[in-house]
Amino acid sequence: MIKVAIVGGTGYTGVELLRILATHPQVKVTAITSRSLKGTPVAELFPSLRGHYDLAFCEPNVEQLASCDLVFFATPHGVAQAQVPALIERGVRVVDLSADFRLKDIPSWEAWYGQQHAAPALAKEAVYGLPEVNRADIAAAQLVACPGCYPTAIQLGWIPLVEAGVVEPSELIASAASGASGAGRQAKTDLILAENSDNFRAYSAAGHRHLPEIEQGLRNIQPLGANPVKVTFVPHLLPMVRGIHATLFAKTSSSASLSPSELQMLFEQRYKDEPFVDVLPAGSHPQTRSVRGTNMCRISVMQPQDRDTLVVMSVIDNLAKGASAQAVQNMNIMFGLTETLGLESPALLP
Amino acid sequence: MIKVAIVGGTGYTGVELLRILATHPQVKVTAITSRSLKGTPVAELFPSLRGHYDLAFCEPNVEQLASCDLVFFATPHGVAQAQVPALIERGVRVVDLSADFRLKDIPSWEAWYGQQHAAPALAKEAVYGLPEVNRADIAAAQLVACPGCYPTAIQLGWIPLVEAGVVEPSELIASAASGASGAGRQAKTDLILAENSDNFRAYSAAGHRHLPEIEQGLRNIQPLGANPVKVTFVPHLLPMVRGIHATLFAKTSSSASLSPSELQMLFEQRYKDEPFVDVLPAGSHPQTRSVRGTNMCRISVMQPQDRDTLVVMSVIDNLAKGASAQAVQNMNIMFGLTETLGLESPALLP
Amino acid sequence: MIKVAIVGGTGYTGVELLRILATHPQVKVTAITSRSLKGTPVAELFPSLRGHYDLAFCEPNVEQLASCDLVFFATPHGVAQAQVPALIERGVRVVDLSADFRLKDIPSWEAWYGQQHAAPALAKEAVYGLPEVNRADIAAAQLVACPGCYPTAIQLGWIPLVEAGVVEPSELIASAASGASGAGRQAKTDLILAENSDNFRAYSAAGHRHLPEIEQGLRNIQPLGANPVKVTFVPHLLPMVRGIHATLFAKTSSSASLSPSELQMLFEQRYKDEPFVDVLPAGSHPQTRSVRGTNMCRISVMQPQDRDTLVVMSVIDNLAKGASAQAVQNMNIMFGLTETLGLESPALLP
Amino acid sequence: MIKVAIVGGTGYTGVELLRILATHPQVKVTAITSRSLKGTPVAELFPSLRGHYDLAFCEPNVEQLASCDLVFFATPHGVAQAQVPALIERGVRVVDLSADFRLKDIPSWEAWYGQQHAAPALAKEAVYGLPEVNRADIAAAQLVACPGCYPTAIQLGWIPLVEAGVVEPSELIASAASGASGAGRQAKTDLILAENSDNFRAYSAAGHRHLPEIEQGLRNIQPLGANPVKVTFVPHLLPMVRGIHATLFAKTSSSASLSPSELQMLFEQRYKDEPFVDVLPAGSHPQTRSVRGTNMCRISVMQPQDRDTLVVMSVIDNLAKGASAQAVQNMNIMFGLTETLGLESPALLP
Incomplete structure (x- = not known):
């Protein structure tokens, strides 16, 4: 034990x-x-x-x-x-x-x-504890810095595209929304139910602390010589408790041209051995409730109207894969346990 | 297996x-x-x-x-x-x-x-599958009728009082509220979010199908010679997904006179060996989220203003202890397994 | 002006x-x-x-x-x-x-x-500002004490029965629920969305400050010689912003025996000249959203199973008829304006 | 009349x-x-x-x-x-x-x-009934086509930028979210509360019917010779009843260079005579509840990190400015009434 x-x-x-x-x-x-x-x-x-x-x-x-x-x-x-x-x-x-x-x-x-x-x-x-990128280093680490909630959802959504160098890295756009538990258990008027239920708003659009973390993580996996990743990131507060949904926009590189099935394949291949990243079938839209209480990240990718802008949708539970469950995943890796131990239950749906 | x-x-x-x-x-x-x-x-x-x-x-x-x-x-x-x-x-x-x-x-x-x-x-x-009453019969049963959601919450709340004969059984009043999942996964206008969010209402106040089940269950445990249980039962629809909260009112029998600590003790004793009924400390109010996704029932009992009307509050997850988790509890009992097997996880809170 | x-x-x-x-x-x-x-x-x-x-x-x-x-x-x-x-x-x-x-x-x-x-x-x-009881005194008053939210919903629900002396006044039971705006715009952990959304709970069941106000108001309208009103009152917190729903239980007096249509008529007659009390057709259940943002109180009355316990359901908007709109209604009366002035808009539904 | x-x-x-x-x-x-x-x-x-x-x-x-x-x-x-x-x-x-x-x-x-x-x-x-663009034509029209909810929020957010030609029109990105009333009062399983409360998801990301309406409207106001507007539009379903929030991204044209105060001024000037468009002070984030039940559109504009991507946030009530209140605004214009008649009440907040 x-x-x-x-x-x-x-x-x-x-x-x-x-x-x-x-x-x-x-x-x-x-x-x-x-x-x-x-x-x-x-x-x-x-x-x-x-x-x-x-x-x-x-x-x-x-x-x-x-x-x-x-x-x-x-x-x-x-x-x-x-x-x-x-x-x-x-x-x-x-x-x-x-x-x-x-x-x-x-x-x-x-x-x-x-x-x-x-x-x-x-x-x-410290080792940045995103197992899908740093698994080996985590296993050997004494100190793991567990990623933030938005950075987890957003990086997992963009990793296949940025690693492969198929999108313009300096023009990435992330519109993401979090359940109110992301703001913590704090006594603030801004967080009370009467101020937030039946309401939706962005916050920190001019600059959120998770921005440098997202950019650092994605820059670390870029191909040599690529323009450095720059992200425009707008977080929003959802009138609900748990869940992050990231809607990610990226412009295809002029050099890259992927068919829809190649795009889908790129994601499926990148995550085929990952126990906690689930690439949905083409055409699907992930729902936050499908990961509620679990360490899963579910991802879809689309190319609307066959235009140059790709859309990736990524969902996690902000308190689970976005915090505590990912921390346990890191612990399992650090101690040589089965990575999924204690993290096997399906999401609570409905 | x-x-x-x-x-x-x-x-x-x-x-x-x-x-x-x-x-x-x-x-x-x-x-x-x-x-x-x-x-x-x-x-x-x-x-x-x-x-x-x-x-x-x-x-x-x-x-x-x-x-x-x-x-x-x-x-x-x-x-x-x-x-x-x-x-x-x-x-x-x-x-x-x-x-x-x-x-x-x-x-x-x-x-x-x-x-x-x-x-x-x-x-x-058929054996009525409320383990807190019929455990032995369930173990031997071939066919178990799993209780309804309201009847589970309401019976567990009243059992200590009705069994002990300390309240007037013909004047029981139950005001209970359920999350919308209790109405099932049905395509009905009455159930859509836009009709129910930020809204609260009673329904079937003139008579709900769970009423005869509640009365049957409570009559089965009454002391000999007692007036038969009669319940006034008003269910309500909550703007949320999971959870039942039953607020139960009962008039103390003229013959019975329990002190607050005796009242608390009556409940604690009745359920002291029950793995899935939790009597909260005196003065507490149970919350539905404290049992979300679990087979637990949490109960409080009070005697406001030291008057004749007792108040019991009982919460369950309508889909769990109110349906599927209780069904698994019954299965565990029927097959001689540890009763809590597969039902050990704490509630998802927040 | x-x-x-x-x-x-x-x-x-x-x-x-x-x-x-x-x-x-x-x-x-x-x-x-x-x-x-x-x-x-x-x-x-x-x-x-x-x-x-x-x-x-x-x-x-x-x-x-x-x-x-x-x-x-x-x-x-x-x-x-x-x-x-x-x-x-x-x-x-x-x-x-x-x-x-x-x-x-x-x-x-x-x-x-x-x-x-x-x-x-x-x-x-001070004159207690419930126009349905004290209209004349309000018109002449210099100081009006506007009723609380629960007391407004609960008194309006019981007034016809208590005034007529057709229920046992010492055994009244009120199970009521309020939207979170009832707790005010306060920075308290207990009020944040992450603690209350998808959750339901009672509070202050052992005694809420609105209890003496309810009892005072109802005692003032009792027939001479009646047992004084006693109320068991359990308030609950709803995962929504606005609205109070009171579910009221009263035992018919042994002397009184009303048919369903007489019961309905008792309510309709009592409120037939009231611009802000709406008695719903027999068999209806009022919804909080039907009064959202308005000064209306909507009420239904039933006698389930033809037994001795009457059920009254009463809804208001806690911030409107439960506070500010009723304050404006009082102002209109005090200044001799049309009582409904500025209060004519229908509820925001959905 | x-x-x-x-x-x-x-x-x-x-x-x-x-x-x-x-x-x-x-x-x-x-x-x-x-x-x-x-x-x-x-x-x-x-x-x-x-x-x-x-x-x-x-x-x-x-x-x-x-x-x-x-x-x-x-x-x-x-x-x-x-x-x-x-x-x-x-x-x-x-x-x-x-x-x-x-x-x-x-x-x-x-x-x-x-x-x-x-x-x-x-x-x-037919005249397209967006008064902020077509007021004169509406006044003379026999048939007005009232805009869709998303198109209203999104066009009003982008009009100042697109009219002025200061952003690259072929790379516009809209991430928008609507309350569930936007889907109408329909009996569909996908719309029931138990499927949508405490949940968030995109839908129709591959192509939504409001896309051609948005592009048509914005192309009509572009400067001569500009690249035609192309929009990537991802709608989302919010776990709430009313409100649309559009988060809009646009890349500054290489030729245009606006300071933050010029950007703010551009919006304030464009809408200074509009009774139903409110440009918030610099640095603000609009909230959907601030327009609940009203014909208002509230807008903020930002340039995060002084980079090339502008962010506009625009909120309306999907049933009001996004449908019925805008229809009344159109009626007022058509019949020569004061444009704000019947539309003066502030939003219901909280």
Whole structure:
């Protein structure tokens, strides 16, 4: 059994980790931390966990965390970079669900997050935990930076096109929408149901923190000599709880000319061995509910009107493949377990 | 491995059975029937099942069904009573999720459902599949009539009070509300999102088909000599997908006088060995999302203002404990498996 | 033109008043106060009001308020009782949408609201603004206490039965549900969409502040010598924005025996001259969306199974007839205007 | 008073017309037709209209319709083209809310709608009812083709850029999302709440019928010699009732170079005299609820990261400015009334 701790267990990525790990056959959760709720039973905050966990929230304690095989950080940005170094020194493996170790360009991180980075060297060593790109490195990593929710959905949608160099990389456009759980379990007027139900809006269209992560990830897989990836990214808030839908637009390169079946084949081939990426039959539209509660990403690709603009649609559950389930996938890879262990249940539909 | 078939797999109780059984370690689903979608892969209708089932819908065939250890009927009322007798004769065990075998009083069934019953003798032999009442009989049963969704939530809420004879049984009042999946996967204008989102309404207040089932179940557990249970039952349609919340009112018997802690104890004692009934701490209000996708029923009991009217609140997932998960619980009991097998995952929250 | 000010304009009852008054032909809104947003244009906080109001929020100022013909208080409880006395002295008329002046029993108010009442004498003078009961007094009133949302829906549902003395008044049961706007525009984790969408739960079942208001109102209309009204009241939170649905249960008095048509007639007669109470045809179920954005209350009454328990269903828009539209109805009455002025639009359906 | 009839009154555009016209001071609705519901009172189908209309649905009758000043067609495509010619001959004015007369290119109409056009000559004469482009022609028109919902939101968003020739017209990209009422009041499994709540998906990404209408409208306003407009258009279905949000992407022309304030000014100038188009302050994101139930379109424009791709966000209520309110705006123009008459109420928020 892998001994696991979760730092920052009161948010949605924390409770989602607990939900998934409750039936994982190789994991035992030994500690869940929260300074503010110290002493409160986990099942009191999250009644869905009654009968599954006897643990109470505890204060983070390096000794206790260091006694675990793996520590998940499900904390706001800025927390992990302060606490992870001490754990890394003691040989503990870490999967960080926050944004702290995702960007290699530290000045960029500091600009987007508005604070100095506390562990820049570690950020360079961290492996970006997108298994569909970095599986081997993840297996060997001590510190994995689990991708953001939008970046997961968007990168998985564009990877086949960008890797193959068949679209113009400097003119990528992503219109994506997330369920409200993506904003976290925060007491903000902007997030209350009466403000958001029966409503739809974009936000951060002028610049969202996930943009540099998306561009970094896609640039890493471009063919040599390609124009660097540039993305226009507009996120939207959906009046629902879970799910991300990314609608991606890319212009075919003048040199490339793919028939519809070649386009479909390009995606199917790229993901044929991936347990958690499902390329839908040609002509399909993926639905967010088809992945609710699961680690799956479902993708469709189309070329409307046979024109130059390709459309890719990609859906994930923002809390699952977009956060906690992907973190468990990373853990499975790091510990040499079957990659799908604990992640086998179909989506909750309807 | 238990060989299982599902008759009527295109509705919500069908897809919910498939979701649960996909990870059940002792079950293999060998056939899913649908006349109208014969030949269509199950995963084409329900994209959430892609990668989990290779089966296509097939026409119901007695030989094939008879080769199974267990057949689930997830059909509209009237279907099972026509097809089940042939399977019973051949020794197959059956769990019927429809209303066909729930009522012992055949004239009452015929009055509420507006048709003649095709297998009245079998209805009398069928065991009512509420494990919290009939566990031993279920274990020995060949035919189990799985309870309705409202009757499950409502009976579990009242059982401790009615069994103990501490409330006036002829004046029970149930105000209950269900997510829209309770109405099934039907093409009706009344069910479309634009008619129901941001809307709430009662329906069938003058008489709902689940009423005689609720009264039958509660009368069966009354103390000798008690006035027979009579229930006023008003169901409501919630602008959401899954979940039933029953708010139950009962007047304390003039002879009975329970203190708040005795009341709480009565419920805790009654369900202390039940894996799927969770009595919440005094003062709590159960939430439907706390049981989403699970076989749990969570219950609270209160005595507002120390007056004579007790309030019980009971929540279940209408498709899970209210239908398919309870059907699997019945199957586990019938085949001597651990009762919780395949039903261990916590609820999807948020 | 009636010169009007609104104290506390940043909440939902404030913006609803502004929405209604924007097209009221006899009203000019001259001031909207908010200490925290002083100087912010109203249309910046509520983009729906762009083009309708040039006003900015201002600090409350007695001189300015005293120059108005009418001041609406759309404030949290405790605010109006501190500020209203100065206005009353100067002869300004006031409609208070908060709970401050609703209860005549000051100790009860103080117990339920947990603070000392600052203007008990004024509370006794205030007229309870339910026009269907107190129209004449409202016309003459200087201070009107606008009813709460649940009390409006529930009293209107029971008034015909309680006035006529045909039900047992000490065993009334109300199961009611409200859209999330009823909880106000507050930054609370419990109110965010991710916690409430696809979820349903009761709250304050042990005792809600609207209970004494409901009981006070109904006791005032009871026949002489009747047992005093006692209500068991369980409110619930709906995953939607606007609307209250009250499902009311009452036991017929042993002496009274009404046929279904007499029951229907009792309601139709009671409300035949009321412009904002609509008794639906026998057998109907009212829907909250049928009154969305309007001052209407729609009501149905039934006697299920011809048993002793009557069921009344009553719907209003919690922000409209449950607050701001009813406040405007009161204003119209106080100033001798046509009672329906500015309140004529049909509901927004779908 | 203008005598008005509505052909096809049982759908959402029909009931929305009735809602708006109920308080329009210059209109009297004299007939509402429906073959299937002939004789049913309108207020029985739509309880929101109780007390507002005494009419019952009647069969369409040319004599009766011809006695009106104006006939609105709120019918499925194919109906108006069969019935309108007889009315036009008799001098009646017509506003058609369906797609029948929107496209000038008849072969294109026939290809997209899969049937022969019954009145091609009339289609050429019809005026496209987007007042912000065709106000003068509408005033003089006998037959107005009211724009589709997506085309209204999308054209209004792009008009300033396309008219000014500052973006590359052949690479326009529209990612738009609609509330479920856009699909109409139809009994389809795909539309039921249990299939769509807590879900988001694109549809018709390979080609939607509104595409040729959008391209036609924008081509009509292009500067001479520009590359013809080509649009990639992906519509999505939102889990809510009303509202369209269009997120529009356009590449700046190599020749044009606008500063952020010039860009903002371009939009503000274009719409400064338009009563129903509201350009939000720079940096804002429009919300669908800010226009709920109104004829407003609210628009924002941004240039993220100062790159070459402009982002425009445009919101309308699909049933109001996207259908019935715009039809009333057209009527007001046709009859020389104040253009905003009957359309003055602010949006219902929350």
